[in-house]
Amino acid sequence: MEKYINELNEAQKAPVLHKDGPLMVIAGAGSGKTRVLTYRIAYLMSLGVDSFNILALTFTNKAAREMKKRIADIVGTSEAKNLWMGTFHSVFAKLLRFDGDKLGYPANFTIYDTQDSQRLISAIIKEMGLDKDIYKYKQVQNRISSYKNSLITVKAYYNNSDLVEADAMAKRPRMGEIYQNYVDRCFKAGAMDFDDLLLRTNELLTRFPEVLAKYQDRFRYILVDEYQDTNHSQYLIVKALSDRFQNICVVGDDAQSIYSFRGANISNILNFQKDYDNVGMYRLEQNYRSTRNIVNAANSIIAKNTNQLEKVVWTSNDEGPLIKVHRSPTDAEEGRFVSGTIFEEKMQNQMPNGNFAVLYRTNSQSRAIEDALRKRDIPYRIYGGLSFYQRKEIKDVLSYLRLVINPKDEEALKRIINFPARGIGQSTMDKLTVAANHYNRSIFEVMDNLDRIDLKINSGTKRKLGDFVAMIKSFQIMNESADAFTLAEHVAKKSGVLLEFKKDGTPEGIGKMENIEELLNGIKDFVEGQKELADAKGDIGEFLEDVALATDLDKDTGDDDRVALMTIHLAKGLEFPYVFIVGMEEDLFPSAMSMNTRSELEEERRLFYVALTRAEKQAYLTYTQNRYRWGKLVDAEPSRFIEEIDEKYVENLTPVVRSRYTPLIDVDIFGDVDKSKLRQNKPTHGTPPSGIKPNENQLRKLRKLKPELSTPVGNTNSVDPNLTEGSLVNHTRFGRGQVIKIEGVGNDKKAEIKFDKGDIKKLLLRFAKLEVL
Numbered sequence: 001m002e003k004y005i006n007e008l009n010e011a012q013k014a015p016v017l018h019k020d021g022p023l024m025v026i027a028g029a030g031s032g033k034t035r036v037l038t039y040r041i042a043y044l045m046s047l048g049v050d051s052f053n054i055l056a057l058t059f060t061n062k063a064a065r066e067m068k069k070r071i072a073d074i075v076g077t078s079e080a081k082n083l084w085m086g087t088f089h090s091v092f093a094k095l096l097r098f099d100g101d102k103l104g105y106p107a108n109f110t111i112y113d114t115q116d117s118q119r120l121i122s123a124i125i126k127e128m129g130l131d132k133d134i135y136k137y138k139q140v141q142n143r144i145s146s147y148k149n150s151l152i153t154v155k156a157y158y159n160n161s162d163l164v165e166a167d168a169m170a171k172r173p174r175m176g177e178i179y180q181n182y183v184d185r186c187f188k189a190g191a192m193d194f195d196d197l198l199l200r201t202n203e204l205l206t207r208f209p210e211v212l213a214k215y216q217d218r219f220r221y222i223l224v225d226e227y228q229d230t231n232h233s234q235y236l237i238v239k240a241l242s243d244r245f246q247n248i249c250v251v252g253d254d255a256q257s258i259y260s261f262r263g264a265n266i267s268n269i270l271n272f273q274k275d276y277d278n279v280g281m282y283r284l285e286q287n288y289r290s291t292r293n294i295v296n297a298a299n300s301i302i303a304k305n306t307n308q309l310e311k312v313v314w315t316s317n318d319e320g321p322l323i324k325v326h327r328s329p330t331d332a333e334e335g336r337f338v339s340g341t342i343f344e345e346k347m348q349n350q351m352p353n354g355n356f357a358v359l360y361r362t363n364s365q366s367r368a369i370e371d372a373l374r375k376r377d378i379p380y381r382i383y384g385g386l387s388f389y390q391r392k393e394i395k396d397v398l399s400y401l402r403l404v405i406n407p408k409d410e411e412a413l414k415r416i417i418n419f420p421a422r423g424i425g426q427s428t429m430d431k432l433t434v435a436a437n438h439y440n441r442s443i444f445e446v447m448d449n450l451d452r453i454d455l456k457i458n459s460g461t462k463r464k465l466g467d468f469v470a471m472i473k474s475f476q477i478m479n480e481s482a483d484a485f486t487l488a489e490h491v492a493k494k495s496g497v498l499l500e501f502k503k504d505g506t507p508e509g510i511g512k513m514e515n516i517e518e519l520l521n522g523i524k525d526f527v528e529g530q531k532e533l534a535d536a537k538g539d540i541g542e543f544l545e546d547v548a549l550a551t552d553l554d555k556d557t558g559d560d561d562r563v564a565l566m567t568i569h570l571a572k573g574l575e576f577p578y579v580f581i582v583g584m585e586e587d588l589f590p591s592a593m594s595m596n597t598r599s600e601l602e603e604e605r606r607l608f609y610v611a612l613t614r615a616e617k618q619a620y621l622t623y624t625q626n627r628y629r630w631g632k633l634v635d636a637e638p639s640r641f642i643e644e645i646d647e648k649y650v651e652n653l654t655p656v657v658r659s660r661y662t663p664l665i666d667v668d669i670f671g672d673v674d675k676s677k678l679r680q681n682k683p684t685h686g687t688p689p690s691g692i693k694p695n696e697n698q699l700r701k702l703r704k705l706k707p708e709l710s711t712p713v714g715n716t717n718s719v720d721p722n723l724t725e726g727s728l729v730n731h732t733r734f735g736r737g738q739v740i741k742i743e744g745v746g747n748d749k750k751a752e753i754k755f756d757k758g759d760i761k762k763l764l765l766r767f768a769k770l771e772v773l
C-alpha cells in the first residue's frame, strides 16, 4: 500500500489517510478528487476494514467498475468485488430488492424508465378525460418527478397550498389527482420509477428504524463522488445512513455543479460543515490533467462567476498549445473542421480515435458532426440521445422478459399483448383495464381469472387471452432454471417477435431482426460477465435491472476505438487528450433558456468550465455563422464565453468577428425545395452500445438517410456573379423581386430581396434558385 500512497501528492495523502469521522474534499477540476476517493477505499481495506462495510456512490456505474478494478490492483485481492459501489439509483435499487417488501413492493419490482412513466401518465390523462394540450404529459411527468425528488408525497402535495395554487394557476387544477393515480398505478403494477428508487429508500429508512439500523451498521464507511450534484433526496439518504458512525467522505467542486435543473442542490456542499461535527476539510490545488494554458483559461472563465467558493488551481504540466477557436459558415462545415482536424492529428501523431471527444450543449447538435465523421470513415460513438434499449423492437422483447419477472407490469403488458397481432383489440383491453381497476388487481391477474368474472368477452377472445397467459407462464417456468441468454433467445422465438420482423421482409424489418440478434449477443456477454462476480447469477432479472439503470456512459466497455460524442453534462468526471467544444454560440451555449437570471447564466458558465477542463492537451472551440435550427437556418453569433477567456490563452484560427447583438433572422435557404422532405431526414440518434453495433449494411442505410445539408440543394450556378443591390431577379417560387441588400462573401453571401408579392426575404445565394432579369 505504501508504494501506492506515494502516487499521491501531500495534499492528496491527507484526506486518504484521514482517520475516522466526516471529511470533505473541495477542489477544482482534474486535481485528483476521484483518485483520492479510490485510494481512500483501498487504504481503508488495507487497514482491515471489511469490504462489505464500505459504500461508494459514483456518477456512473462505469466509474464504479473502474474504481473497483483500480482498488483490486492496489490491495491485490478479489475482495473489491464485495464493495457496494455504483450510482445512487443502482445501489438503492439493490437495497430495495432486499427490503422493499416492507413497503409492499415485490422483490422483483419492475423499474419503469422515463418512456414507461410518460406512457402511463398519458394514459391516465386520457382516462381522466383531460385536455392533453393543457396537461402535457412531459410537463406533468417533470412536475411529479420534482415533487418526488423533494420528497413531496401526494399527501404533502395537498397540504402545500403554494404547490396546489401554482398548478391551479398553470390551469392544471387536477395535478394532485393525476399524481395520486400515477402513484397507485405504479404500485399496483409492482413498479418503481427512477425517482421512487430514492423516495422509497427514504421512506424505508424513516419508517423502519430497524432497517435503518441494519444499513447504518453495514455501511460504516460511506464515500460520495461529485457531491455538488446530489439532490435533496440523495442528501437525506446519505445523512441517515452515515448518522451513526459519521464516517462520511464527500468530494466535489462547487464550480462543477451543473444539474440544478434536475434538483441538484449546491447547498449540500455549502452546509456540510454544519451537518456534521469536526469535519476534516481538505483542498487540492494541483491539476494533473491539463496543460497550463487550459488550466489558466478555465480559471479565467470561472472567475467571472460571483457565487462560488474561493479556489486555487495550478499545474506543473507543460504550457501546451493555445486554445484554438474556429469559425465556420454553417454547422455542416463545423463538422468538417472537426473531422478534418481529427483526421490530420491521427495521421501526424498516430493517435487512436479514443483520444478525441466532441462535446455539445444539446443532443441535436451531433447530427452534423456524425455526418462529417462518417464521410471520413472515422468511427465514433454517441452517448445519450435515443438509446439502443429504447428502440421499439428491443423494448418489445424486453417487455416480454419484464412480464416473465413481474406479470403485474402494466406498461410491458400493454406493449405486447397484441404484438405480434393475436386478435386482442382495444375494446378487450379497455374491459380488462376497467375490471383491473374495479377489483384492484393487475390486468394479468384479471386475464388469469376470466372464468370467474363475466366481462362480456367472447369465447374466441377468451381463448386468445388464455393462450397468452399460458405462454407467459411457460416462460416463467423456464426462468426458474435458465440463464438470461437461454431464456431471452427462447422468448424472442416463441413469442413470435423475431418471426414477425422476418416475415416483414423489408430492409427495416431485417434491420430490426438484426438488432434483436445483437440484443441477444449483448445478453450473452452480460451472462458471462455476471458469472464472474461474487454474488450474481446471470439471470434475466439481473439483466433487466442493468438495462434499466445503465447510464449512457455505462454501455461503453472501451473495447473498440472510437471518437466520443456526448453532451457536456454527460462528460462530467471524464478526460480526453483532445476536446472539441462545438456550437459555441449565443442562444445555444449559453442556452437561450438559461439567460433569464444570473444564477442560470452562472450554471451555463460552470458547464463551460466542466467542458474545457475535460481536455488534457488541446481544446478547440468552434462556432458557426449560420446554424440550421428548428428547421430553419438562423444567423448565429459567437458565445460570450469565448470572449470571457483571457485572450492570452486563445488563438483564433479564423479572423475575429466581434460579438455583437444581431437579431435572429430566418433565412430561407431552400427556395423551392419541398421542406417536408428535408425534415424527414432527421438523424436517428444513438449508436448502439458496444457489442451491439450497426453492421455495414445498416450504416450504409443510415448514410443514405442523411443528406449533407451543406451540399447545395438548389441550383448554385444560376446566380449571376454580378448580382448587385438593385438587381431585378426572378425566383422560381417567390416570383419577381428586387435586391435591396447584399451581405457576406463566398459561401455565405446572402441577398435581401423585396418580392413583388410584398414579402422581404433573405436568401443564401448558393442555395437560392434565382434568375437575374
Ligand SMILES: Nc1ncnc2c1ncn2[C@@H]1O[C@H](COP(=O)(O)OP(=O)(O)OP(=O)(O)O)[C@@H](O)[C@H]1O
Pocket: 007, 008, 009, 012, 027, 028, 029, 030, 031, 032, 033, 034, 035, 036, 253, 256, 287, 288, 289, 572, 573, 574, 575, 613
Ligand atoms: N498525484 C498524482 N500524480 C499523477 N497523476 C495524478 C495525480 N492525481 C491525479 N492524477 C491524474 O489526474 C487526472 C485527474 O484526476 P481525477 O480524475 O481524480 O480528478 P478530479 O478532481 O476527480 O477531476 P474532476 O473534477 O474532473 O472530476 C487523472 O488522470 C488522475 O489519474
Ligand SMILES: [Mg+2]
Pocket: 033, 034, 035, 225, 573
Ligand atoms: Mg472526478
